[in-house]
Amino acid sequence: MSAVTYFEAIVVGALQGVSELFPVSSLGHSILLPAWLGGSWQRDLSIGKDSPYLAVLVAMHVATAIALVLFFRKDWVRIIAGLWTSIRHREVRTPDQRLAWLLVLATIPVGLAGLLLESLLRDFLGKPVPAAIFLTLNGGVLYAAEKFSRKKPAEDADTVDFSAEDTLVMRAVSVDEATDVRLAKLRVGEAVLIGAAQIFALLPGISRSGITMVAGLRRGLGHEDAARFAFLLATPVILAAGVLKMPTLFAPENQASLGPALVGSVIAGVASYISVRFLTGYFETRTLTPFAIYCVVAGIGSLIFFAV
Secondary structure, three states: OOOOOHHHHHHHHHHHHHHOOOOOOHHHHHHHHHHHHOHHHHHHOOOOOOOHHHHHHHHHHHHHHHHHHHHOHHHHHHHHHHHHHHHHHOOOOOHHHHHHHHHHHHHHHHHHHHHHHHHHHHHHHOOHHHHHHHHHHHHHHHHHHHHHOOOOOHHHHHOOOOOOOOOHHHOOOOHHHHHHHHHHOOOHHHHHHHHHHHHHHHOOOOOHHHHHHHHHHHOOOOHHHHHHHHHHHHHHHHHHHHHHHHHHHHOHHHHHHHHHHHHHHHHHHHHHHHHHHHHHHHOOOOOOHHHHHHHHHHHHHHHHHHHO
């Protein structure tokens, strides 16, 4: 297979950085864009076994995960500290301790599914027509979530009870900490179901952040909390998957793509950081509907183009 060029890596890196966190499916776009452009793009950017393009995408995923870690760095310090103190003292008492365990438990289903199914699904469904179908379905799910999700009463969504935390009432509490306290109130079963929704993102065209947000909205979370939980859940999954597959980038057949992979990863990381910064503000007041419309239009348009 042909090596990925620097220009291709820059374009795909920007696309990866945006589409991984926007609820529009990075894998679906990584398949559809080369197919739309055709020619050398379709030849160089083919997702298949031992593909240099696939190895480059792995590096870009790691860059996206690093961007998420940097953006939520204060939160991860508190969450990891909560996990450590919970293990050390054998207790789950504070919101940080509880949120840490919720994230651990909610990550297990998609981790197992990814190990068992990712390659199989990618090899069978990593083609333009299936990607277009699932992208259209992704849009329909996003739209349905906005129409039919149950909403918590305003007082439940906007008020945080700090009565159980004597230390918190003595100091200023950031908006992020208040959000994490609300997330820590999720029941274990609810958190696991929300995390398990990421399994559907193994299908090209189904967005990881989008489907996780939909699951969160269905459990009564507001858009801001659902988006935050989706990004926190995605971080360890994307990072672990990328690190696990990173050795493939250094295989002899991929040596020519190392330079483009590095450049594309920098672009992906910057685009991811900008994207998560934008989306955390966007979902404070807005909905998934615009993304739903885009996915349906892009999906149906791609399906007509590739199937007719």
